[in-house]
Each structure stands twice: as C-alpha cells, then as structure tokens.
Amino acid sequence: xxxxxxxxxxxxxVSVATVSRALRGLPNVSPATRxxxxxxxxxxxxxxxxxxxxxxGQRTWTIGLVLPMLSTWYHSRLFEGIERAGEELGYDVxxxxxxxxxxxxxxxxxxxxxxxxxxxxxADVRLDEAVLADLRATGVPVLVCGMHVEGASSLRxxxxxxxxxxxxxxLDLGHTDIxxxxxxxxxxxxxxxxxxxxxGVRDALGAAGLALPDDHVQPGDHRPESGERAMQTLLALxxxxxxxxxxxxxxxxxxxxxxRQAGLRVPDDVSVVGFDDHDVARHVELTTxxxxxxGIGTRLVEMLVAELADPAAGPRHEIAPTELVVRGTTGAPxxxxxxxxxxxxxxxxxx
Amino acid sequence: xxxxxxxxxxxxxVSVATVSRALRGLPNVSPATRxxxxxxxxxxxxxxxxxxxxxxGQRTWTIGLVLPMLSTWYHSRLFEGIERAGEELGYDVxxxxxxxxxxxxxxxxxxxxxxxxxxxxxADVRLDEAVLADLRATGVPVLVCGMHVEGASSLRxxxxxxxxxxxxxxLDLGHTDIxxxxxxxxxxxxxxxxxxxxxGVRDALGAAGLALPDDHVQPGDHRPESGERAMQTLLALxxxxxxxxxxxxxxxxxxxxxxRQAGLRVPDDVSVVGFDDHDVARHVELTTxxxxxxGIGTRLVEMLVAELADPAAGPRHEIAPTELVVRGTTGAPxxxxxxxxxxxxxxxxxx
DNA sequence: TTGTATGCGTTATCAC
DNA sequence: GTGATAACGCATACAA
Numbered sequence: 001x002x003x004x005x006x007x008x009x010x011x012x013x014v015s016v017a018t019v020s021r022a023l024r025g026l027p028n029v030s031p032a033t034r035x036x037x038x039x040x041x042x043x044x045x046x047x048x049x050x051x052x053x054x055x056x057g058q059r060t061w062t063i064g065l066v067l068p069m070l071s072t073w074y075h076s077r078l079f080e081g082i083e084r085a086g087e088e089l090g091y092d093v094x095x096x097x098x099x100x101x102x103x104x105x106x107x108x109x110x111x112x113x114x115x116x117x118x119x120x121x122x123a124d125v126r127l128d129e130a131v132l133a134d135l136r137a138t139g140v141p142v143l144v145c146g147m148h149v150e151g152a153s154s155l156r157x158x159x160x161x162x163x164x165x166x167x168x169x170x171l172d173l174g175h176t177d178i179x180x181x182x183x184x185x186x187x188x189x190x191x192x193x194x195x196x197x198x199x200g201v202r203d204a205l206g207a208a209g210l211a212l213p214d215d216h217v218q219p220g221d222h223r224p225e226s227g228e229r230a231m232q233t234l235l236a237l238x239x240x241x242x243x244x245x246x247x248x249x250x251x252x253x254x255x256x257x258x259x260r261q262a263g264l265r266v267p268d269d270v271s272v273v274g275f276d277d278h279d280v281a282r283h284v285e286l287t288t289x290x291x292x293x294x295g296i297g298t299r300l301v302e303m304l305v306a307e308l309a310d311p312a313a314g315p316r317h318e319i320a321p322t323e324l325v326v327r328g329t330t331g332a333p334x335x336x337x338x339x340x341x342x343x344x345x346x347x348x349x350x351x
Numbered sequence: 352x353x354x355x356x357x358x359x360x361x362x363x364x365v366s367v368a369t370v371s372r373a374l375r376g377l378p379n380v381s382p383a384t385r386x387x388x389x390x391x392x393x394x395x396x397x398x399x400x401x402x403x404x405x406x407x408g409q410r411t412w413t414i415g416l417v418l419p420m421l422s423t424w425y426h427s428r429l430f431e432g433i434e435r436a437g438e439e440l441g442y443d444v445x446x447x448x449x450x451x452x453x454x455x456x457x458x459x460x461x462x463x464x465x466x467x468x469x470x471x472x473x474a475d476v477r478l479d480e481a482v483l484a485d486l487r488a489t490g491v492p493v494l495v496c497g498m499h500v501e502g503a504s505s506l507r508x509x510x511x512x513x514x515x516x517x518x519x520x521x522l523d524l525g526h527t528d529i530x531x532x533x534x535x536x537x538x539x540x541x542x543x544x545x546x547x548x549x550x551g552v553r554d555a556l557g558a559a560g561l562a563l564p565d566d567h568v569q570p571g572d573h574r575p576e577s578g579e580r581a582m583q584t585l586l587a588l589x590x591x592x593x594x595x596x597x598x599x600x601x602x603x604x605x606x607x608x609x610x611r612q613a614g615l616r617v618p619d620d621v622s623v624v625g626f627d628d629h630d631v632a633r634h635v636e637l638t639t640x641x642x643x644x645x646g647i648g649t650r651l652v653e654m655l656v657a658e659l660a661d662p663a664a665g666p667r668h669e670i671a672p673t674e675l676v677v678r679g680t681t682g683a684p685x686x687x688x689x690x691x692x693x694x695x696x697x698x699x700x701x702x
Numbered sequence: 703t704t705g706t707a708t709g710c711g712t713t714a715t716c717a718c
Numbered sequence: 719g720t721g722a723t724a725a726c727g728c729a730t731a732c733a734a
Binding site: 014015016018021027028029030033047052054056057058115 | 719722
C-alpha cells in the first residue's frame with residue numbers, strides 16, 4: 001500500500017500542509033524544512049495521488065485531443081507533437097477518437113471529457129457552429145486544429161493556397177486536365193478540410209480558364225486503398241486526366257499504384273501530387289505539399305497554455321506554413337511543352 | 352458551474368447514495384426511482400466527476416500504454432487497437448512515450464503512472480528483470496507486448512520463426528547472400544525484438560549451411576531514412592547481398608529507394624522483404640511479414656481485463672500469428688535458378 | 703429499497 | 719514559516 005501525504009508529514013515531523021507546499025515548490029517554506037520533507041518523501045517513494053490533487057485543485061492537467069482516427073500518419077504525428085510539448089508542462093494527453101458518425105454522436109451526447117480535461121483540442125473533426133456552441137456550453141475551452149471556426153482559437157494551414165500552389169505547379173508543367181482525390185466521403189470521416197483544398201484547385205484552374213468537373217473529384221478517406229480506387233475511376237475517364245492531386249500522401253501512394261498497375265507511367269502519363277510530406281514520400285519520389293505536423297502540435301500546446309492563462313482574451317487564429325516539395329512524380333505530360341518553370345522549392349534531403 | 356451529485360439528489364428527491372447506485376446501474380434500486388434519477392441527471396446535464404469517483408472508488412479506469420514512440424505505423428496502430436477495445440469497457444488510454452534513454456529513465460524514476468492507471472501495458476520497451484521488478488514493486492499490474500518476460504503476462508509474435516520463414520523464402524528463391532536491416536541501435540530506441548528476429552534469420556541460414564556475417568546486419572531505427580542508409584551500406588559490400596530483410600516496412604521502403612537510386616533493379620538485383628504489412632506495403636508491392644496489430648491491441652485489453660479480475664492467476668504468455676505475404680519485391684536473383692517454390696501465402700487483395 | 707455517515711488524499715484558506 | 723481544517727465530489731459500509 002502506497003504512502004500518503006500524511007505518512008510523509010509524520011516522518012518529516014511537519015504538517016500535511018507544509019508537505020504539500022514543500023513538494024510543489026511553493027514559497028514560504030524554509031529550505032531546511034523543504035529538504036527534510038523531500039528526503040522523507042523519497043524514502044517513502046511518495047507520489048501525490050493525481051485524482052485527489054485534481055479533485056482538490058480544480059485542475060485536471062489533462063489535454064483532451066479529439067480526432068477522427070489515430071493511425072494515419074498525420075494524426076499520429078499530431079498526437080506525438082502535442083504529447084511531447086504537453087508532457088514538458090505536466091499535461092497528460094487523452095485521445096478521444098470519434099471517427100464515424102456513431103462515435104462522434106456518442107462523444108457529443110455523453111461528453112465524457114467534462115470534469116476530465118482542462119481543454120479540448122479538436123483536430124479535423126467537422127464542427128458546425130451549433131456543435132461548437134454545445135461544446136463551449138460545457139465550459140471547457142476548445143481549440144480547433146485544421147479549420148477556421150468563429151468563437152474558438154484555431155491553428156490551420158492555408159489549405160486553399162496550398163492546393164492552389166500545387167495546381168499551378170501542374171499547370172506550369174503543361175497539364176490542362178487535372179483531377180482531385182480525397183473529396184468528401186460520407187462516412188466514416190468528415191473533415192472540413194477537403195472543401196478548402198478543392199476550392200484551392202478550383203482557384204488556380206479558374207485563373208487559367210479551366211474548370212474542375214464533378215467527375216474529376218473522387219472521394220477518399222485517407223487510406224491508400226481509397227486512393228487506389230479513386231485513381232482507377234479517374235483512369236477510366238475519357239479524356240484521361242494527366243495531373244492528379246491527392247489530398248494526402250497515403251492516398252497518393254495508392255493512386256501511384258493504380259497508375260502503374262494500369263500499365264501507365266509516372267509522370268509521363270499521369271503526374272501525381274500528394275499532401276503532408278509523409279515519412280515515406282521522399283522514398284517514393286512523391287511531389288507533395290509539406291506541413292510540419294509535430295510543429296503544429298507544439299504550437300497548439302503553446303496556444304492552449306495562453307488561452308488557459310487568459311481566458312478573457314479573444315480567440316486567436318493562426319496559419320501554419322506549407323511548402324511545395326517537387327520530386328519525381330510530377331513532370332510534363334507526354335507530348336506537351338511546359339508553360340514555364342515552376343517557382344517551387346526543390347526537393348532536398350533532410351540534413 | 353456544473354451540477355454535482357447532490358444537485359441530482361435534491362432534484363429527484365432521493366439521497367446521493369441512491370443517485371450513485373441508480374446511475375451506475377447497481378441493483379437494489381426500484382425502477383421508478385432509477386427513472387426519476389435518470390431524468391433529473393439528464394436535465395441537469397450531470398456527469399460524475401471522474402477524479403472524485405476514482406478517488407473514492409479506488410480505480411482509475413485508465414490503461415497506461417508505455418511505448419518508445421507514437422508515430423510509427425506499428426505503434427499508432429497498437430494504440431488505436433487498445434483505445435478502441437478499452438473505450439468499450441470504459442477505460443481511458445494514457446500514453447507514456449519513453450523513446451530515448453532520458454525519457455525512459457525519467458519514467459522509471461518518477462513513476463508518473465502510480466495511482467494514475469490501473470494497469471500498464473509496456474510495448475516494445477526493453478525491460479530487464481530488474482526494471483520489471485521495480486515496476487511491479489509499485490503494485491501496478493504490468494502486461495508486456497512484443498517480448499517475453501518472466502513474471503508478467505505477455506503477448507508477442509514468434510519473431511524468430513517469422514524471420515526464419517522470410518529467410519527461407521529468400522533461400523528458396525535461390526539467394527545465398529542475405530542481409531538484415533534494423534539491428535539494434537543504441538539510441539533513441541531500444542527494442543528487444545531485433546535480437547529475436549535476427550536470430551530467426553540465423554536459424555534459417557544456418558540450416559542451409561550459411562552464415563550471417565556481422566557486416567550483414569545494419570542498424571535501423573524504423574524510420575525510412577535509416578533503412579535507406581543501411582541499404583546504401585549493404586550495396587557497397589563486395590560481394591553484394593542479393594536478399595535483404597528489413598525489420599519493418601518503413602525501413603524496407605527506404606531500402607527500396609536506395610536500391611533504385613543506385614541504378615539497381617528490384618527484385619532482379621536485390622530482393623527486399625519487410626515486416627508489418629504496413630498500409631502502403633501492398634501499394635509498393637512489398638513482400639512482407641504480416642501481423643494484425645489492431646488485433647493484438649484488442650487481445651491485450653482482453654488479457655488485461657482477465658488479469659485485473661483475477662490478479663492471483665499466474666502470468667499468461669500468448670503468441671500472435673504472423674504470415675508471409677509474397678509480393679513483387681522478392682524474386683530469384685539474376686542468374687540463379689530457384690531451389691524450389693516457396694509454400695507461402697500468396698498476396699491477395701483485402702476483400 | 704433507501705438514507706446516513708464516513709473515507710478517499712489532496713489543495714487552499716485561514717489563523718498563528 | 720507553519721499548522722489546523724474546510725472543501726473537493728463521489729462511493730460505500732452500515733443502518734433503517
């Protein structure tokens with residue numbers, strides 16, 4: 001049976017109040033006393049019971065991370081970034097995986113996070129204003145990652161500009177028939193992000209006098225299989241698109257597979273652009289839009305600390321940078337001359 | 352300000368004890384009373400304070416998951432599997448990321464999990480008997496994933512048999528010069544698994560009268576970059592190995608990249624086998640050893656529940672199955688006839 | 703079936 | 719600088 005604060009108090013000959021102060025580094029404790037207490041605590045292998053501390057202290061020291069899934073590259077990285085930054089400040093990170101309508105509904109209905117976390121980071125989960133209002137009504141501060149929402153601080157990419165840049169890269173190479181993989185799916189995931197990214201493609205296409213037909217936007221759920229299927233559909237189109245933008249690297253890899261299985265070459269017959277700069281992207285020579293996911297996690301923790309420190313301050317909205325990384329899966333379409341050279345960042349090996 | 356159990360008691364005209372019983376589905380509550388309480392709780396949006404409940408109830412309903420990192424495919428999948436299975440039983444899952452000697456040391460020294468979790472699942476972290484004894488001295492039950500340890504229940508693969516099978520596959524194709532990527536690295540990760548897997552390769556090689564020279568075992572930390580570097584080293588060897596077994600798919604993908612960058616062909620010049628059956632393995636045609644990581648997570652939760660229910664029962668040791676999946680990255684070395692056909696499972700698309 | 707009373711292990715507010 | 723002591727919000731023997 002573990003030692004309690006009373007045991008430490010007895011052993012060091014002081015009161016529990018002093019033990020609490022001494023161990024937490026609060027002022028108004030004489031150095032000598034603090035040492036005695038520390039020694040006693042060590043000898044007894046004492047650690048404060050988090051539940052008791054949280055009950056009395058009114059803080060949970062826990063960050064709730066709401067995300068649609070855990071095992072995609074992007075989400076596991078985000079988790080890692082938040083966990084690392086949070087751990088240094090003494091926060092636990094508790095995942096709430098709400099992929100699929102049912103789990104999201106249950107999460108919103110049961111609100112298992114109440115009295116359980118100090119703050120909620122909602123990543124890539126569609127939150128309309130009503131749902132957000134529900135969340136905020138619980139009194140739990142909410143930060144949003146991946147999209148812009150009124151009434152809550154947010155950190156996101158400029159998704160629209162990012163895919164517009166990727167699209168211009170393809171246009172510059174001479175592509176005129178461009179498609180997108182990763183449009184909205186009904187289930188089990190429901191990001192708001194795809195809309196922005198597709199809008200970005202439309203922006204760039206429109207500026208070049210081109211359109212994005214409906215059949216040029218194929219759904220995908222961020223698993224490679226969905227990218228493969230989407231690409232198969234696109235390859236069956238006549239005329240066949242020569243440039244494809246996948247909204248995640250994982251789908252891009254599935255798409256590449258489909259192209260090669262169809263006996264076509266990359267990039268001669270089809271150019272492919274991904275999104276994320278996944279660990280393996282460099283190793284499959286994938287041109288992609290890079291984002292610093294771990295950095296985003298770190299920044300979210302900083303924002304959340306600021307928010308907790310000054311809840312009165314209004315919501316802050318920040319944009320994390322992206323960067324087009326040109327590798328081998330994009331090139332001029334067979335039989336077309338490039339319009340001009342893309343002013344893109346060249347792929348470089350990480351140092 | 353949130354409602355407490357006293358508020359619900361007042362509103363439904365019963366005592367707090369009855370509210371507690373009613374809401375938790377305990378017996379000895381009349382249906383009528385239970386209903387009244389439920390209605391009152393709903394109206395007040397009441398949820399029990401987990402910290403108070405845990406303090407009083409002596410259970411944390413939390414599973415601590417100790418792992419070296421979060422963002423590799425394997426670990427994020429494992430987390431997902433445990434989270435999913437745990438959530439259904441009402442458990443939270445709290446990650447303790449101890450990659451790197453420093454974090455592991457701090458984890459062992461501070462023991463932040465004490466009074467915080469009901470059970471610890473230790474995955475792919477090297478635990479010698481002394482460390483394990485330290486952990487168990489805290490009174491927290493420990494399950495081990497990925498390796499066999501005396502004194503704690505464990506779930507693992509038969510790593511040795513798995514890589515032996517992969518090696519036989521290469522031998523059967525006619526390879527006689529075989530190397531391994533993913534041997535122990537000193538930092539920041541320190542699995543016990545590589546030793547077993549390398550032993551498996553040695554087993555199969557030895558049975559064929561072949562050896563595994565030291566320079567045929569290159570270190571790797573499971574990131575693609577390390578696989579690439581390892582393969583570059585192997586390609587510089589003379590004679591050059593024709594068959595390479597990477598101890599994870601992520602390293603295998605890096606290795607494939609190195610082969611192709613060197614102007615060599617796969618599998619004609621070099622055959623590559625991975626380990627895991629990563630989501631993208633199929634899409635890069637990677638021959639690999641498949642394991643069901645999510646299933647392992649689920650099984651771990653079942654084992655842990657059993658352990659908690661009957662702590663007296665001795666440790667149980669289980670083995671999860673693996674399966675060789677033959678795809679396009681393995682074939683006969685140029686200029687060699689296969690010894691015989693491998694009796695391996697053919698690659699099939701997931702249904 | 704229901705209510706009363708005590709304990710859970712801290713932190714925080716006071717006095718001293 | 720230090721020590722009582724009252725919360726904190728719930729679970730649970732025990733009594734009714």
